Amino acid sequence: MKTIHFTLNGKRTSVDVEDNETLLHALRERLGITSVKEGCGIGECGTCTVLVDDEPHYSCLTLASKANGRDIKTVEYLSSSGVLHPLQEAFVRSGAVQCGYCTPGMLLSAYSLLLKNADPDAHDIKEAISGNLCRCTGYIQIEEAIKNAAEVCKCNSQG
Amino acid sequence: MLPKFVSVIARAKDEALSWLSSLENPKIIAGGTDLMVKMRAGKHYSHVIDVAGVPELLGVTEKDGKLFIGPATTHARLSSEGSIVRNARSLALACGLVGSPQIRNMGTIGGNLANASPAADSIPPLLVHDAVVTLESRDASRKVPLEEAIVAPYVTSIDGKELIGSIEISPLRGYREGYRRVAKRATWAISRLGVAFAIREENGMFLDAKLAIGSCTPMPFRPRKVEDLLKGAPKNEATISDAIRMTLEEIKLISGIRPSYAYKLPVLKGILEEVLRG
Ligand SMILES: Cc1cc2nc3c(=O)[nH]c(=O)nc-3n(C[C@H](O)[C@H](O)[C@H](O)COP(=O)(O)OP(=O)(O)OC[C@H]3O[C@@H](n4cnc5c(N)ncnc54)[C@H](O)[C@@H]3O)c2cc1C
Numbered sequence: 001m002k003t004i005h006f007t008l009n010g011k012r013t014s015v016d017v018e019d020n021e022t023l024l025h026a027l028r029e030r031l032g033i034t035s036v037k038e039g040c041g042i043g044e045c046g047t048c049t050v051l052v053d054d055e056p057h058y059s060c061l062t063l064a065s066k067a068n069g070r071d072i073k074t075v076e077y078l079s080s081s082g083v084l085h086p087l088q089e090a091f092v093r094s095g096a097v098q099c100g101y102c103t104p105g106m107l108l109s110a111y112s113l114l115l116k117n118a119d120p121d122a123h124d125i126k127e128a129i130s131g132n133l134c135r136c137t138g139y140i141q142i143e144e145a146i147k148n149a150a151e152v153c154k155c156n157s158q159g
Numbered sequence: 160m161l162p163k164f165v166s167v168i169a170r171a172k173d174e175a176l177s178w179l180s181s182l183e184n185p186k187i188i189a190g191g192t193d194l195m196v197k198m199r200a201g202k203h204y205s206h207v208i209d210v211a212g213v214p215e216l217l218g219v220t221e222k223d224g225k226l227f228i229g230p231a232t233t234h235a236r237l238s239s240e241g242s243i244v245r246n247a248r249s250l251a252l253a254c255g256l257v258g259s260p261q262i263r264n265m266g267t268i269g270g271n272l273a274n275a276s277p278a279a280d281s282i283p284p285l286l287v288h289d290a291v292v293t294l295e296s297r298d299a300s301r302k303v304p305l306e307e308a309i310v311a312p313y314v315t316s317i318d319g320k321e322l323i324g325s326i327e328i329s330p331l332r333g334y335r336e337g338y339r340r341v342a343k344r345a346t347w348a349i350s351r352l353g354v355a356f357a358i359r360e361e362n363g364m365f366l367d368a369k370l371a372i373g374s375c376t377p378m379p380f381r382p383r384k385v386e387d388l389l390k391g392a393p394k395n396e397a398t399i400s401d402a403i404r405m406t407l408e409e410i411k412l413i414s415g416i417r418p419s420y421a422y423k424l425p426v427l428k429g430i431l432e433e434v435l436r437g
Contacts, residue, residue, distance in 0.1 A: 063166060127260070
């Protein structure tokens, strides 16, 4: 066991983890963040995506000890002010959520994209979510939602 | 859950080297994108040494006309690193095609080499740039050309007590350089075929051509005879078709006939035509 210290969704957090424990396990089982899910467990489906220093990583392939000293964000961060983030609003409006299993990871990949690129084109969006599988929507609604959210975020930052 | 192991996080290269030499059954982890999958499938080590944050193993530096790449540098970083984009474009392109954004943010070039998959995307570009790896242990350091460091599919000559300290490449300027890959799906799927190339030509002549082909043979390779044929040859359809015929023959010589060649070799032919015609 070792104690790791990191920022989780903006809050300083400490937790004891096993040496052979994944970040996914620590988040779900020790910190109760069940929005981070295990799909394939081998880095192919993306439903375990978290942001490490604002970049998407697969938490199923990340040792929990690697989170020490880093900034970790899960989907809860997006609505931590109590209102849905424009991306979440756009997902709801576009029907980009069906079974919902991929949604937290999808939102985090999209959020990371918008941090780096306020005006993504269709290719940028496809590339950004290429590490997240969705077996319901066919992606069209998700891509549309991200495009729409980018427009809203641009307006917000100008206003 | 992963098999039980003790993990340590190295803060400096010396610390990693001394753990490697003193701990029992140690294994280096960088991004974990290969190793975690293997451990999940049951592979066991007593000690796992995390080198992902070791400053000496990160980033790219230029010295005496060479580029030194830290093995713990991620694919994401290499794909956009100015010195790599300018001096080793095929490598920047290949790193930008690895896996998915998540895999590129985690996976490192050192891990890609050490894993030595026949389909590793960074290896063909590194071969084109005559990469030399520095292998360090607590008491010694040696330099080995990448071509010799990989001895069989998924097997290297890196000792269990050694780590890759740096990867040295020769910049290529004035070359038309690139990387083409064919994968089952655009992302995730490991390459089914990868071609790195750097070609210098003038007044309708090939002055120099460096080619490296991945995923066709047990180890990515440079078709040297073909490169020799191209050097100084007129750039025309006759030269190009000779070069392609020789490449395909060499592949069959190395690997024998494989079922996958029925589709692979025609695709490789198409890629080489495009690449050589430029
Ligand atoms: C979903 C998925 C998709 C992938 N897609 C691709 C792809 O398209 N193309 C591709 O080429 N690869 C792909 N890979 C494989 C993998 O991501 C790469 O090989 C990656 O570069 C490995 O780097 P890492 O830092 O994660 O290695 P790790 O898993 O940390 O380590 C891999 C091996 O390298 C050793 N090692 C690491 N650093 C050093 C060092 N400095 N010195 C000595 N030994 C060291 C480790 O001990 C281990 O044996 C994919 C993997 C997954 C899970």
